[in-house]
Amino acid sequence: MPGGSIYVQPDEKYTGSSPQWWYEKFWREDAPNRRRSRYVKAAVGFVIGVALALRFDLAAASPFAGLIMAGIVAGGDWFLDWRSFHATAVWRGARRGEAITGKMLRRSLSRLGYSVLDGRAIRGQASIDHLVIGPGGLWIIDNESWSPDTEIACYGGRLFFGEKYGSKTAKPLVETAEAFAELLTRETRIPVTITPMLAVHCGLLPKGGIVLAEGLTLLKPRLAAKVIKSAEGVVLSDEQIEVLARTAARELQRT
Incomplete structure (x- = not known):
């Protein structure tokens, strides 16, 4: 900003009870919940992949189709979580x-x-x-x-x-x-x-x-x-x- 720095500097704002500190703390603590949610979504993706394979008469390939769909869903969910956290990098002082x-x-x-x-x-x-x-x-x-x-x-x-x-x-x-x-x-x-x-x-x-x-x-x-x-x-x-x-x-x- 005019007349001064626009960034949160490496001072008390990034320690103790600052919004940035609490944000990172809650993000890390919520990691197990995000993983459990990702497993559930991947399981749903597996079922959908198997169903699609059966729908197109690919019964022999249905397990592979399920695994591929589960991987896509899990990867997409991980990417969205990462992008959400990465978007706060400047605010957190990481970039x-x-x-x-x-x-x-x-x-x-x-x-x-x-x-x-x-x-x-x-x-x-x-x-x-x-x-x-x-x-x-x-x-x-x-x-x-x-x-x-x-x-x-x-x-x-x-x-x-x-x-x-x-x-x-x-x-x-x-x-x-x-x-x-x-x-x-x-x-x-x-x-x-x-x-x-x-x-x-x-x-x-x-x-x-x-x-x-x-x-x-x-x-x-x-x-x-x-x-x-x-x-x-x-x-x-x-x-x-x-x-x-x-x-x-x-x-x-x-x-």
Whole structure:
């Protein structure tokens, strides 16, 4: 977030009675229940596999069909459990969101003429995780994570995280985008505007994975490059992109 780190740091938040600590504790304690449930589902899959084999007159192969179906069901159930836990990695402090998003941005945008600068700040002011400059314009992207059950939504034009207003999150990032745009416009004499985004690594986004509220776009990290590529028209030439990227690298402090 502007002005500070967006991640839960290795301090007391990750020990004792923090939400992250309890989440991992309950996850581990619930492992036997998940295994028992997986065995039951695999057994049902075995029965279905045998039934399908008999239905198609493959009685001799029915045990193998049952085992294959049981394996598929068990593997699928394990994968869903793993994905659910893995989705909380940034929130739990196991991974860094800026590394994830930066890799996705470069992989999708670099070959299309976009420049991605990580960890930039106006000296003495707010910082951002990524600045993207390309044919479609400019974006700043920060990373954030909330608890897995936090609903992120827009009601009446207002941003909400659960039952809390999200203005304290949206306003600083919007102001940072304006400050970055003012600096780059002044230094390059190329009039630019910057669109602020927030990559949400953990939390409940609505179907589609995007929320637009209070001048901010909140979205799943994998959608950031897609939204950038969908920008209409070419607003910057290759020469302008190079000038803006060089100026940003020179004028914006690395964080």
